[in-house]
Amino acid sequence: MGPLLCCLGIAVLLCRGLACPGPCSCSTKKNGRLLAECAYKELPEVPRGLSPNVTILTLSANRIGWLWRGAFAEVPEVQSLWLGYNQIGGAEPGAFATLSQLKNLDLSHNKMVTFPWQDLRNLSGLQILKLNNNRLAGLPRDAFQALAELRSLWLNDNQLTTLADGTFHPLPSLSQLQLFNNPFNCSCKLFWLKRWAESTSVSLTKGGSTLCAAPGRMRGRAVTDIPAHQCVAPSVQLTYLSKLDNTVLPDGLTLSLHCSVAGSPLPQIRWRIQTPGRGVEIDGPNVARDGSLSPSGRVKQSQERFLVFKNGTMAIPKFSKEDEGTYTCIAINDVGTREVSVNVALAGSENPAEDLLQDDPHASPLGGRSCYKGDEMDPVGAGEKLVIVYHVPREVKGTAGGAVPQVGLVTLLLALGIVLGW
Numbered sequence: 001m002g003p004l005l006c007c008l009g010i011a012v013l014l015c016r017g018l019a020c021p022g023p024c025s026c027s028t029k030k031n032g033r034l035l036a037e038c039a040y041k042e043l044p045e046v047p048r049g050l051s052p053n054v055t056i057l058t059l060s061a062n063r064i065g066w067l068w069r070g071a072f073a074e075v076p077e078v079q080s081l082w083l084g085y086n087q088i089g090g091a092e093p094g095a096f097a098t099l100s101q102l103k104n105l106d107l108s109h110n111k112m113v114t115f116p117w118q119d120l121r122n123l124s125g126l127q128i129l130k131l132n133n134n135r136l137a138g139l140p141r142d143a144f145q146a147l148a149e150l151r152s153l154w155l156n157d158n159q160l161t162t163l164a165d166g167t168f169h170p171l172p173s174l175s176q177l178q179l180f181n182n183p184f185n186c187s188c189k190l191f192w193l194k195r196w197a198e199s200t201s202v203s204l205t206k207g208g209s210t211l212c213a214a215p216g217r218m219r220g221r222a223v224t225d226i227p228a229h230q231c232v233a234p235s236v237q238l239t240y241l242s243k244l245d246n247t248v249l250p251d252g253l254t255l256s257l258h259c260s261v262a263g264s265p266l267p268q269i270r271w272r273i274q275t276p277g278r279g280v281e282i283d284g285p286n287v288a289r290d291g292s293l294s295p296s297g298r299v300k301q302s303q304e305r306f307l308v309f310k311n312g313t314m315a316i317p318k319f320s321k322e323d324e325g326t327y328t329c330i331a332i333n334d335v336g337t338r339e340v341s342v343n344v345a346l347a348g349s350e351n352p353a354e355d356l357l358q359d360d361p362h363a364s365p366l367g368g369r370s371c372y373k374g375d376e377m378d379p380v381g382a383g384e385k386l387v388i389v390y391h392v393p394r395e396v397k398g399t400a401g402g403a404v405p406q407v408g409l410v411t412l413l414l415a416l417g418i419v420l421g422w
Contacts, residue, residue, distance in 0.1 A: 021047040069094035090114035186212035188231035188334035234263035234331035259329035267331035275325035
């Protein structure tokens with residue numbers, strides 16, 4: 001009885017290991033892998049009852065319409081998963097997250113509009129990913145961040161109009177990429193792909209068919225034909241506007257910075273201000289053409305101290321010690337981003353040159369170069385980029401000839417040159 005019971009036990013274990021749903025056929029390959037063949041069975045969903053030892057699962061050419069979270073929880077050892085030629089419109093986040101052994105994933109020829117890109121973070125061993133012939137209109141820049149082993153990526157025949165800069169940079173093992181038959185809008189947002197395609201060793205299969213659908217002047221031309229002269233990364237230059245005309249400023253000192261930008265398309269200007277007490281981000285002008293502040297609903301209270309004009313000038317009325325800090329101008333267009341910063345400090349002295357030398361031992365005294373209205377900040381200075389603004393008490397004659405103390409702007413000195421950001 002003992003040997004018989006032992007044999008029965010082994011048989012039960014083998015049966016459990018080869019568990020197979022009715023519509024499928026399961027077998028063991030020569031290499032020891034367990035194959036579950038469930039293709040062409042008119043299945044509306046992933047079948048239940050599969051063996052946890054399955055390493056190859058074929059579900060192609062069925063009627064599966066959606067992949068739910070946990071759909072493959074029964075088969076955590078799957079290395080190859082074939083789901084092509086179904087009617088899959090999307091997958092719930094977590095649908096593939098448990099398949100940490102997956103090497104081949106085929107979702108081609110479906111109707112996928114959405115895909116759980118975050119699931120790919122758990123599929124670090126993935127080597128082949130087929131998402132071609134679907135309805136994907138976009139994908140996040142970091143979609144393939146974790147796929148260091150990916151060798152072949154199929155994205156052709158989708159609805160992709162653009163791709164985020166650097167989408168394929170995290171793929172050191174990539175050797176084959178298919179992008180053809182997508183309605184690419186060949187604006188400067190896609191210029192990075194031209195540069196990448198020209199420099200990479202990756203094989204762009206049918207690369208001549210990776211064509212532009214828009215704009216009109218580019219329709220039918222290859223993505224690699226995007227004109228370089230129309231797509232120029234931003235350059236940015238910061239200018240310190242000053243007044244040295246002995247004008248009395250009864251309302252206090254107004255600090256003005258002007259940000260000049262160049263590039264194609266013309267960059268947008270943003271400002272970032274960091275003072276000891278706060279940090280402020282300003283995405284665009286908050287002063288209208290008539291000089292009025294934009295409606296309060298559009299301007300945060302923290303931004304009201306900083307007047308930003310459409311021409312790239314920022315003014316800070318009644319500039320005080322609380323406004324000291326780092327002022328950064330950021331230029332952004334479809335090709336890239338550039339920024340330049342300046343540290344601004346306020347000081348008072350009867351002899352500004354003395355304080356300037358204390359702050360910057362390499363600076364020139366008053367007899368040296370000064371900043372006049374519209375001067376560019378000297379880009380050759382080393383070290384910190386620091387502007388020191390001086391204001392000292394003055395006496396202004398009143399109407400009766402009496403002396404009226406006022407705060408006036410005596411001089412504006414540049415301690416260390418501001419760099420040009422290119």
